Amino acid sequence: QQQVKQSPQSLIVQKGGISIINCAYENTAFDYFPWYQQFPGKGPALLIAIRPDVSEKKEGRFTISFNKSAKQFSLHIMDSQPGDSATYFCAAGYRDDKIIFGKGTRLHILP
């Protein structure tokens, strides 16, 4: 019930394409869904987050889509660039409590 399942494990996208990473959760009590971006040798950095009362949130080229009934959410990176090559983690948690991370997706954007 506490798991967050993330797919795919790795993803290769052409420059300019759309990168899509999916996550699924089981615990309907989760009320906070962040995405983190991690470059080699660095700690994860908060990219964008969404609450379950919103179906979509967009920040620049990054969009989170949230499907409450399916208990799924996804990250879309539009016009993907080589600088977006990193590991992406989805997570889910409760307000004022710990968050559970997915296992990560290694994204590589081909130049």
Add this chain to the structure above:
Amino acid sequence: KAGVTQTPRYLIKTRGQQVTLSCSPISGHRSVSWYQQTPGQGLQFLFEYFSETQRNKGNFPGRFSGRQFSNSRSEMNVSTLELGDSALYLCASSLTQGIEQYFGPGTRLTVT
């Protein structure tokens, strides 16, 4: 504003030894969480401290412990190190518990 800092950045220890890692949160942040990151298991939650009190704990053995000081700085300790403890240990701080966590660069621990 300075980010989360962790010291040391790299550490090599021998099986059976103990280690202490340090984390200084962003100024004003009162919550500090610790995570273990390995290639196979991803990011696993160790524990969280808020105002010097441990508020949440993950599923790690008692060899892993931590504490938080009145200035919100935190330390984690691992006793009787095992080879499987080799990992990147990440600290994250937030204003209040859990949400909007900001991570430090991590401490890379290698146990030989």
